[in-house]
Amino acid sequence: MLSKNKIKLIQSLNRKKGRDESGLFLVEGNKMVEEALRSDFIIDTLVCTPGFLDLHPQIRLKVSEIIEADSETIQKASLLQNPQDSLALIRQPLDSKFDMNTLNDLVLALDFIQDPGNLGTILRIADWFGIRTVICSENTVDVFNPKVIQASMGAIFRVNTRHTNLESFLSDATENQIPVFGTFLEGKDIYKEKLHRNGIIILGNEGNGISDAVTKFVTHKLFIPSFSLAENKPESLNVAIAAAICCSEFRRR
Amino acid sequence: MLSKNKIKLIQSLNRKKGRDESGLFLVEGNKMVEEALRSDFIIDTLVCTPGFLDLHPQIRLKVSEIIEADSETIQKASLLQNPQDSLALIRQPLDSKFDMNTLNDLVLALDFIQDPGNLGTILRIADWFGIRTVICSENTVDVFNPKVIQASMGAIFRVNTRHTNLESFLSDATENQIPVFGTFLEGKDIYKEKLHRNGIIILGNEGNGISDAVTKFVTHKLFIPSFSLAENKPESLNVAIAAAICCSEFRRR
Numbered sequence: 001m002l003s004k005n006k007i008k009l010i011q012s013l014n015r016k017k018g019r020d021e022s023g024l025f026l027v028e029g030n031k032m033v034e035e036a037l038r039s040d041f042i043i044d045t046l047v048c049t050p051g052f053l054d055l056h057p058q059i060r061l062k063v064s065e066i067i068e069a070d071s072e073t074i075q076k077a078s079l080l081q082n083p084q085d086s087l088a089l090i091r092q093p094l095d096s097k098f099d100m101n102t103l104n105d106l107v108l109a110l111d112f113i114q115d116p117g118n119l120g121t122i123l124r125i126a127d128w129f130g131i132r133t134v135i136c137s138e139n140t141v142d143v144f145n146p147k148v149i150q151a152s153m154g155a156i157f158r159v160n161t162r163h164t165n166l167e168s169f170l171s172d173a174t175e176n177q178i179p180v181f182g183t184f185l186e187g188k189d190i191y192k193e194k195l196h197r198n199g200i201i202i203l204g205n206e207g208n209g210i211s212d213a214v215t216k217f218v219t220h221k222l223f224i225p226s227f228s229l230a231e232n233k234p235e236s237l238n239v240a241i242a243a244a245i246c247c248s249e250f251r252r253r
Numbered sequence: 254m255l256s257k258n259k260i261k262l263i264q265s266l267n268r269k270k271g272r273d274e275s276g277l278f279l280v281e282g283n284k285m286v287e288e289a290l291r292s293d294f295i296i297d298t299l300v301c302t303p304g305f306l307d308l309h310p311q312i313r314l315k316v317s318e319i320i321e322a323d324s325e326t327i328q329k330a331s332l333l334q335n336p337q338d339s340l341a342l343i344r345q346p347l348d349s350k351f352d353m354n355t356l357n358d359l360v361l362a363l364d365f366i367q368d369p370g371n372l373g374t375i376l377r378i379a380d381w382f383g384i385r386t387v388i389c390s391e392n393t394v395d396v397f398n399p400k401v402i403q404a405s406m407g408a409i410f411r412v413n414t415r416h417t418n419l420e421s422f423l424s425d426a427t428e429n430q431i432p433v434f435g436t437f438l439e440g441k442d443i444y445k446e447k448l449h450r451n452g453i454i455i456l457g458n459e460g461n462g463i464s465d466a467v468t469k470f471v472t473h474k475l476f477i478p479s480f481s482l483a484e485n486k487p488e489s490l491n492v493a494i495a496a497a498i499c500c501s502e503f504r505r506r
Contacts, residue, residue: 038485117370125494127487130480153491158483191505227383227504230411232291234380238406241378241497244490248498251480252444 002047002069007077010047010089014079016142024089025144028078033086035154037062041090047074048086063088079146092144096160098133100176104198106250109135111166111214112205113239116141120151121240122203127155129247134159135200137166137214170217173200180219182210183242187223195250203243222246255300255322260330263300263342267332269395277342278397281331286339288407290315294343300327301339316341332399345397349413351386353429357451359503362388364419364467365458366492369394373404374493375456380408382500387412388453390419390467423470426453433472435463436495440476448503456496475499 012018013026024044027036030052036043037059045065053059053068060066074083108126113119119141126134136143143161152159173180179199183190202218204210210218224245228234237245265271266279277297280289283305289296290312298318306312306321313319327336361379366372372394379387389396396414405412426433432452436443455471457463463471477498481487490498 035485121491121494124487124491127481127483128479128490130482153487153489154485155487158481158485158487224381224501226381228380228411229383230380232288232407232411234377234406234408234411236406237381237497238374238377238493240491241374241493244494244497245501248477248501 002067002073002077006045006047006067010077010087011079013089014146016145019092019142019144022089023092025092025149026079026087026146027090027149028080028083028087028146029150030084030086032150032154033088035157036088036090039157041093041157043088043090045089046086047077047088049074052085080150095162096133098135098160098162100172100178103173103176103178105133106131106198106247107133107135107200108243108247109137109166109169109200109202110140111137111202111210112208113140113203114206116145116147117151118206118238118240119143119145120148120153120155122243123148123152123155123159123161125240125244125247126159127152129251131247132158132160134161135166135169136161136163138163167213167217170200170214174217180217181222181246182215182218182220183224183246184210184215184218184221185223187221190222190224190246190249193220193222195253201243201246201250203239203246206239255320255326255330259298259300259320263330263340264332266342267399269398272345272395272397276345278345278402279332279340279399280343280402281333281336281340281399282403283337283339285403285407286341288410289341289343292410294346294410296341296343298342299339300330300341302327305338333403348415349386351388351413351415353425353431356426356429356431358386359384359451359500360386360388360453361496361500362390362419362422362453362455363393364390364455364463365461366393366456367459369398369400370404371459371491371493372396372398373401373406373408375496376401376405376408376412376414378493378497378500379412380405382504384500385411385413387414388419388422389414389416391416420466420470423453423467427470433470434475434499435468435471435473436477436499437463437468437471437474438476440474443475443477443499443502446473446475448506454496454499454503456492456499459492
């Protein structure tokens with residue numbers, strides 16, 4: 001039976017304050033809950049229909065608390081317009097260790113990404129391209145925001161994320177001579193430049209791009225050229241689209 | 254003065270029926286209205302604050318009807334949560350001529366794209382990569398849906414679009430021996446395949462990919478490889494992300 005208090009807890013996870021206080025985040029939808037079950041994340045509470053439980057007998061081994069509820073009750077608790085047969089309250093993982101010293105892979109670093117859909121899509125791109133770490137500036141939208149989780153399509157369970165002071169992080173990178181990449185209007189053609197196997201790729205704010213404070217750490221300014229022949233050329237690409245093109249270029253070589 | 258009837262007309266443009274009946278579509282926000290003013294599109298009515306009009310004296314030459322209104326009145330008419338100083342009612346262009354016979358460039362063809370944000374983003378990608386034509390299947394979301402327009406960031410004014418029977422269109426392509434590309438799980442590595450300078454790139458539905466009826470016209474099955482080493486590999490990329498990577502690969506060579 002889904003108590004009023006539990007419904008209140010579930011809905012509090014829509015706000016950062018609620019997530020910080022409980023240390024939990026919310027995952028909705030059968031596919032996403034199945035991804036959570038396959039992951040190493042700790043599922044505190046699963047709310048689902050008896051039918052969902054029958055389909056996933058292994059759940060009882062993985063979940064501390066299972067609450068059976070009918071669809072109408074799940075609808076009441078859900079933040080989605082069209083909820084499905086399950087939702088899960090999941091423990092936020094501890095920040096994984098990150099050693100700049102031995103960085104031999106690519107990392108994404110996000111400088112004030114505001115839109116949860118963009119952040120979720122960027123996590124999904126990182127996941128696809130085997131980039132295991134995404135560093136978020138303190139003013140980037142919270143990775144455990146439910147809209148980020150839904151847009152990540154399960155990538156949240158496979159990519160390590162951390163909110164941190166981006167300038168200290170990049171200062172540490174500079175000391176360790178790690179290459180730092182970012183896209184700028186005055187950068188060099190990404191299709192022609194030599195790209196490294198390791199390094200940090202910075203993605204900037206939707207409206208303003210990479211901030212001045214972060215730009216000073218960039219060692220390699222890149223540019224994704226437009227092929228438009230129109231008189232009024234397009235000014236920019238969406239940040240997730242730019243992320244996809246950068247990751248594709250770095251990885252394919 | 255913005256009449257009740259005009260407000261009703263503006264709000265009717267949120268629905269396909271309203272757009273079909275009036276032949277108009279709605280553009281909101283100063284930046285988008287400025288893009289419209291720079292384009293060849295016919296602006297039927299502009300609703301804006303006196304301040305906006307002062308900043309853009311050339312407007313009087315371009316617009317049939319100008320209605321000055323204060324921000325509160327614009328707010329009442331607007332479909333946006335945070336409207337700006339202007340909105341415009343724009344005439345839907347006639348379908349431009351398209352000659353399969355002389356196709357010497359790339360074209361995108363959309364097979365049942367449902368999400369307006371995805372369609373708008375795909376138009377923006379086409380614009381960036383200089384792809385001038387985007388063909389939409391009849392069941393693809395309407396390009397003049399206000400959410401598509403906003404997500405296109407002005408690309409709607411530079412890219413030719415058309416809703417048409419996709420199977421007839423592709424059958425015509427087959428007769429003219431135009432290469433037709435699409436991404437499939439069993440396709441060949443896009444980074445290694447020879448890609449053409451002309452042809453049609455098909456993008457499939459968000460949940461189900463390219464439909465069987467359309468698949469039979471595909472002459473080159475491609476695949477964007479994942480670089481993930483995780484045990485639970487990601488299953489797919491968002492369709493706009495896949496579009497970006499395809500366009501980038503076709504154009505850079």
